[in-house]
Amino acid sequence: MTQSVKPFHLPRHKQLGEPRLRFGRQDSNAVDVHPLRGLLDHGPFSQLRLAGVPNPIKIAFIGQEAMIGRLRHLATELQGRHEPKERRQFLIPYPGFTRVFGASIAPADRSTWITLPKEIDDQVTESDAPHRELADVLTSALSSLVAHRHSFDVVILGLDEKWSNAFSGDDHDDFDLHDYLKAYAASAGISLQIVRGGQSQRALDYFCRCSVMWRLSIAIYTKAGGIPWALADTVPNTAYIGIDYALRPNAGPTERFAICCAQVFDSDGAGLEFVAYEADDIRIERRNPYMREDQMLRVISRSLSIYQRRxxxxxxxxxxxxxxxxxxxxxxxxxxxxxxxxxxxxxLQVQRRHGWQGVIFDQPKSANRYPSLRGQVLPVGENEALMWTQGLVASIGSPPGYYKEGKGIPQPLLITRFSGRGDFFDLCRETLALTKMNWNNDGPYTQMPVTLEYADTLAQIVKRMPKLEARPYPVRLFM
Known part of the structure; x- marks a missing residue:
């Protein structure tokens, strides 16, 4: 080692800028790195599209009598103004649904307010399988809304914490009530928003109503068919695909996998549909599933057809x-x-779990105040790089910036390329941007790109669908 080379110098290290998002106005200035501020200043991306969001967005309700009242109050809250009580470096005041999205929210016809009987409490308590008992009651309520499908846009279903023992199955029953209800509603073409109360961390009782309103309003707008924001700086005519797997519950010896392939969106922000392919004879190596050539060809071909149809x-x-x-x-x-x-x-393989870790040192033996900066990229091979999608964001909040994680040492993603010839830093920059496209979230980003965030969520829900059809499904039905 020569004297000019220092052991702590990383010559291929690069700091990527925070990706920009595009919003509703038709001008080059309708961009922002802050999703909430961009919505407020420029409106949602889809507001100028021909196939707009209904106005008003009509809400149906499911719950016991007292819960229906709370859900209606929640819908009223969405139209009001709320000040942030947490995350003040990122969270901005919520001015009301209409001010943000240019559309209002209104209760649907009373025929779509499904009041659950009081007897449910005893039925759930006394049942040997309370999760199945509650699921039957709630799916029956959803089924009754099918006849009124054109009278509402989104259903808000309230789960009371007194039923918490029925939210999941026992050790021998792979059951999750949330996923089961989402699967049932999606099969019926119903956009479902599930809210819970009874604990301080739940939507109905959380102390920071501003946080609840931002997250819930974005979710409802998306579930009604809207697009809140799109990526501002992408390669034109690009399609993004994410693949994940899920084992069907109570699978037999052949181990049937519901293989979910999510065509997330294109470079213009459209799309958000997915196809699910169910296959037998999946090869398992070290607990990881792998497809045969013909299986992968079918999955990708179906995804490509979604892009072509649009x-x-x-x-x-x-x-x-x-x-x-x-x-x-x-x-x-x-x-x-x-x-x-x-x-x-x-x-690209994008790994969350691996053996790499790292922190910032401003100089030898002197660690930085923050363990990582979001957007750092460190190549570790010709087609491999570590990328930090978590950490301090200098362009959001007051100096020195916004550190979403608050504590701990964020772990980088390990990105490995198996095919392609594009600039590897550009691929990392694109993957970083995709961490800002989860519309079921009120934060500035998630750790994983939305391709894999959604693919994982979809796979877990799809495996519980009563009937898996070989057709595209809108992702909004599963959010």
Whole structure:
């Protein structure tokens, strides 16, 4: 080592800027790195689209009599103004649903207010399988709304904490009430918002109403068919795909997997549909599933067809596929065969769990006040890099910036490329931007890109769907 080379110097390290989001106004200034501020200043991305969001957005309700009253009050709260009581470096005052989205919220016709009987409490308490008992009552209520499907846009269902022993199954029953209800509602084409009360961390009782209103309003707007924001700086004509797997509950010896392939959106912010492919004979290695070439070809081909249906049959110039396990040779061949007409194909493994860790040192033996900066990229190989999607964001909040995690040492993502020829830093920059596209969240970002955030959520819900059809589903039904 020469004297000019210092052991703590990392020559290939790069700090990426915070990605920008695009909002509703048709001018180049309708962008912001802050999702909430962008909504307030420029309106939602979809407000100028021909297929707009209904106005008013009509809300149906499901719950016991007292809960219906609380849910109606919640809908009224969404129209009011609320000041932040937490995360003040990021959270801005909420001015009301209409001011943010340009549409109002109103209760749907009373025929869509489903009041659950008081007897449910005893039925759940006395049942040997309380989760099944409660699920039957709630799915029956959802079923009764199918006949009124055109009278409402979103259903708000209130779960009382007194039923908490029925929210999941026992050790022998892989059951989750939230996922089960989402699966049932999605099968019926119903956008469902589940809220809970009884604890300080739940939507009905959380102390910071501003935080609740921002998160709930964005979710309801999206579930009604809106697009809050899109990415501002993407490669044109790009399709993003995320793949994840889930084992069906009570699977037999053949271990059937519901393989969820989510076509998240395109470079213009459209899309957000997914297809689910169920296959037998999935190869399991070290507890990770891998597809045969023909299986991967089918999954990717169906995803590509979603893009073509939305773009008058045209093929994207570029496709980026994310997976949290490595791409085996057969899977790479399946992807490339399905995308043979696409000019540029990037196959990336994005890992959350690995052996790498790191903190910032301003100088030798002197650690920085914050353990990491969001957007740091450190290549560790020709086609591998560590990227910190968590950490201090200098461009949000007052100096020195906003540290969402508050404490602890954020772990980087390990990104590995298995196919593609684009600039690797550009791929990292794009992956970082995709961490800002989860519309079921009121924060500035999530740790994982939305491709894999949604694919994981969808896979867990899809495996509980009573009937899995080979057709595209809107992602908003599963949020």
């Amino acid at each position: 773009h008058a049959g045209s093929v994207p110039d570029r496709v980026v596929v994310h997976k949290n396990t490595e791409f085996r040779r057969d899977e790479v061949k399946g992807c490339l065969s399905a995308l043979s007409s696409v000019r540029d194909v990037e196959l």
